[in-house]
Amino acid sequence: xxxxxxxxxxxxxxxxxxxxxxxxxxxxxxxxxxxxxxxxxxxxxxxxxxxxxxxxxxxxxxxxxxxxxxxxxxxxxxxxxxxxxxxxxxxxxxxxxxxxxxxxxxxxxxxxxxxxxxxxxxxxxxxxxxxxxxxxxxxxxxxxxxxxxxxxxxxxxxxxxxxxxxxxxxxxxxxxxxxxxxxxxxxxxxxxxxxxxxxxxxxxxxxxxxxxxxxxxxxxxxxxxxxxxxxxxxxxxxxxxxxxxxxxxxxxxxxxxxxxxxxxxxxxxxxxxxxxxxxxxxxxxxxxxxxxxxxxxxxxxxxxxxxxxxxxxxxxxxxxxxxxxxxxxxxxxxxxxxxxxxxxxxxxxxxxxxxxxxxxxxxxxxxxxxxxxxxxxxxxxxxxxxxxxxxxxxxxxxxxxxxxxxxxxxxxxxxxxxxxxxxxxxxxxxxxxxxxxxxxxxxxxxxxxxxxxxxxxxxxxxxxxxxxxxxxxxxxxxxxx
Numbered sequence: 001x002x003x004x005x006x007x008x009x010x011x012x013x014x015x016x017x018x019x020x021x022x023x024x025x026x027x028x029x030x031x032x033x034x035x036x037x038x039x040x041x042x043x044x045x046x047x048x049x050x051x052x053x054x055x056x057x058x059x060x061x062x063x064x065x066x067x068x069x070x071x072x073x074x075x076x077x078x079x080x081x082x083x084x085x086x087x088x089x090x091x092x093x094x095x096x097x098x099x100x101x102x103x104x105x106x107x108x109x110x111x112x113x114x115x116x117x118x119x120x121x122x123x124x125x126x127x128x129x130x131x132x133x134x135x136x137x138x139x140x141x142x143x144x145x146x147x148x149x150x151x152x153x154x155x156x157x158x159x160x161x162x163x164x165x166x167x168x169x170x171x172x173x174x175x176x177x178x179x180x181x182x183x184x185x186x187x188x189x190x191x192x193x194x195x196x197x198x199x200x201x202x203x204x205x206x207x208x209x210x211x212x213x214x215x216x217x218x219x220x221x222x223x224x225x226x227x228x229x230x231x232x233x234x235x236x237x238x239x240x241x242x243x244x245x246x247x248x249x250x251x252x253x254x255x256x257x258x259x260x261x262x263x264x265x266x267x268x269x270x271x272x273x274x275x276x277x278x279x280x281x282x283x284x285x286x287x288x289x290x291x292x293x294x295x296x297x298x299x300x301x302x303x304x305x306x307x308x309x310x311x312x313x314x315x316x317x318x319x320x321x322x323x324x325x326x327x328x329x330x331x332x333x334x335x336x337x338x339x340x341x342x343x344x345x346x347x348x349x350x351x352x353x354x355x356x357x358x359x360x361x362x363x364x365x366x367x368x369x370x371x372x373x374x375x376x377x378x379x380x381x382x383x384x385x386x387x388x389x390x391x392x393x394x395x396x397x398x399x400x401x402x403x404x405x406x407x408x409x410x411x412x413x414x415x416x417x418x419x420x421x422x423x424x425x426x427x428x429x430x431x432x433x434x435x436x437x438x439x440x441x442x443x444x445x446x447x448x449x450x451x452x453x454x455x456x457x458x459x460x461x462x463x464x465x466x467x468x469x470x471x472x473x474x475x476x477x478x479x480x481x
Contacts, residue, residue, distance in 0.1 A: 016265060017232050023214050023268050024293045026078045028321030030353045030397045036075045037324070037355055037398025038066050039216065039295075040446075041082030043438035044089045047109045050132045054406055055139055058083060059148070061405030061443055063211070065450040071178040072454025074461060078212070082402070084136040085217035085267050087129045089437060090275050106436075110221065114436050126224055133266065137215055144213055168421075171451055216269035216295075220276065222286050228266040229290060234259060261291040271295030271326065274360075277302070279309055288314045295324040299361070300333045304344030311350045324353040326400050330361030331380040338385065342392040356385040357400040363438060366418075366426045372439045375419030379452065386456060401449065403441040408432060413442035420445035 029035040040062055042049075058081065066077040089108035096105045104119040106112060110129035112119045219225050234257075264270060270290075274297040276283040287294050294314060298307060307325075315322045325345070329337050345352055358381035359373060366372045382399065389396045406414055415432045416439035418424050424445075433439075441449065 017263055018235055019214070020263055020268050020292055021235050022212070023078070023080075024291075024321040026076075026212070026321070027293050027324065027353055029076070030078055031320050031351050033395050033397070034075065035078055036069055036073055037078045037080065037353060038062065038069065039080045039082065039326070039355060039398060039400040040065065040403055042086060042404060042440065043082075043402045043435065044108055045083065045086045045132075045136075046114075046436060047087075047128060047132050050136055052139060054404075055083075055136060056143060056148070057405035057407065057443075059140060059143055059213070061403060061446055062213075063148075065446060068174070068178065068447070068450040068454045069457075071174070071181060071458075073457035075457075078214075078398070080214045080216045080269050081140075082216055084140065084215040085129070085133040087132070088218060088220040090218070090220055090273050092275070110224070126221075129224070140213060140215075144211055170455075171421075174451055174454065214268035216267050216271065218273050219264070219270040219283065219287065219294075220273065222282055225264055225266060225270070225286065229262055229264050231260050231262050234261050234291075262289055264290045264292050267292070269293050269295065269324075271297060271324075273297050274299045274301070274328065277310065279306065279313060284310065284313055293321055293324065295326050295355070297357070297360075298325050298327045298341060300329050300337050302341070304340050307341055308344055308348040308350070311345070311348065311352070315350065318350055320351055321353075323350070324355055324398075326355045326357050327385065328357035328360040328400075329381070331358075331377045331384065333361065334381050334384045334388070338388045339392055342389065342394050346392070346394070353397040354389065354394060355398040355400050356382055356396055358382040358385070359400070359402045359438070366429055368426070368429065370416075370429050370433055370439075371435075372426070372429060373417045375417055375424075375441070375445055375448070378417070378441075379449070382449070382453075399449070399453065401441060401446065402438055403443075403446040404434075405443045405446070406434065407443070413444060414440065416440050416442065417445055420448050 026035060027037070030037045041058060062079055062081060066079055069075075069077050087108050087110040089106065089111075091105040091107055094105055095102050097103075098116050101116065103116050104112060104121075106114050106119065107121075109132075110125045111121050112125070270287070270292055271294060272283050272287055277296060278284065296310065296314070311323060325341075327334075327338060327341070342354070358378045362373050362377045362381060363371055364373065386396055404414055412432055414434045415424055415428050415430075416435050418426055418429065420441075422444050
């Protein structure tokens with residue numbers, strides 16, 4: 001820190017802004033194919049689940065998943081959790097029928113309760129949402145500065161759930177290679193810190209062993225988001241920007257650089273949902289004015305021209321790291337839409353981060369009436385996404401998953417999605433179905449996805465993309481089961 005840095009009683013607030021700027025910088029690296037984005041967590045958080053056990057389980061799974069990706073892809077992983085604020089739940093209908101009774105739809109813990117007798121919206125819940133969000137992020141910060149990340153050693157991962165012998169052998173090979181690499185790094189004293197660059201430009205962290213972790217939620221309730229939006233001086237305002245990371249196709253007639261900007265301080269990253277992305281709607285109007293990096297859900301109902309116009313509104317200067325497009329079509333529709341969207345964005349000159357959400361387009365109802373997702377269908381959309389990006393001379397920059405590392409007292413994972421290497425069947429869903437929103441991948445199924453993506457990028461690095469992939473073959477065969 002320079003002695004010339006101006007101080008004021010409120011200057012401490014700029015530290016949170018530095019985190020947002022750092023994320024923008026790291027997402028620009030993802031955009032340049034120099035990093036990979038992992039966006040993961042619950043569909044919707046609940047106040048009751050705000051416990052140290054649940055939070056630790058989520059963070060532990062995200063760290064384990066990212067470690068597997070780093071080993072295979074040899075790329076840094078940008079970790080953004082759906083955590084510390086994901087308390088709102090979008091609904092298609094204002095009411096629903098439960099037991100023959102019509103009640104207001106459950107809109108998340110920051111609006112009303114899940115119990116049918118607690119559906120009246122209560123503004124006091126917004127204060128509770130703020131409290132639980134702040135509690136969560138403070139616990140996460142403490143967790144990540146306590147050496148928690150180093151506790152998740154690959155050799156501690158149990159593979160006993162993997163029923164396929166060939167798949168278990170492949171997983172064990174990956175884990176052994178990853179463990180040996182980590183052992184070698186510790187032996188030679190290698191550290192991951194970057195050079196002495198400014199923090200918001202990717203410089204190394206102050207604490208050895210600490211990892212970057214960012215929070216996110218859907219920006220659904222604009223009154224709540226507005227209340228937590230502040231104007232702050234831009235870090236480094238007046239300093240000549242790094243020419244190697246200048247905005248693409250920068251307008252030469254643009255106004256002088258701004259010295260202040262509006263930041264949403266409720267999260268590092270926010271996204272616009274598929275239901276609220278209307279070009280003339282209130283959500284797009286709000287999102288176009290905040291400096292936070294933002295996500296936009298892109299589904300089969302969006303036309304290529306509409307997508308480009310939306311990018312023109314929220315990122316008129318085509319700033320790198322600003323917009324992440326989260327595609328969610330469904331395994332049966334991705335081939336009809338993704339390529340057209342990629343080509344439309346490429347022709348527009350907009351640089352974006354492309355992320356695959358293989359969850360939301362693949363929800364179904366089981367014979368018992370429980371919402372579920374089939375692991376094979378999730379893998380099908382993900383692998384199709386990888387293929388289509390290659391065919392379009394593009395590259396998938398990340399994944400957005402709904403998963404949880406929660407375990408019960410006996411050490412068993414949730415049972416909400418069918419399939420995976422543990423071959424979870426529909427009849428087993430009621431055993432430990434915990435979600436009050438959408439079904440999530442459990443710990444074992446999540447690592448299945450991590451191993452598959454890691455293996456894909458490892459083969460790509462080694463030029464072995466055409467070799468038989470045991471992980472892909474064993475996991476994707478379930479799509480037709």
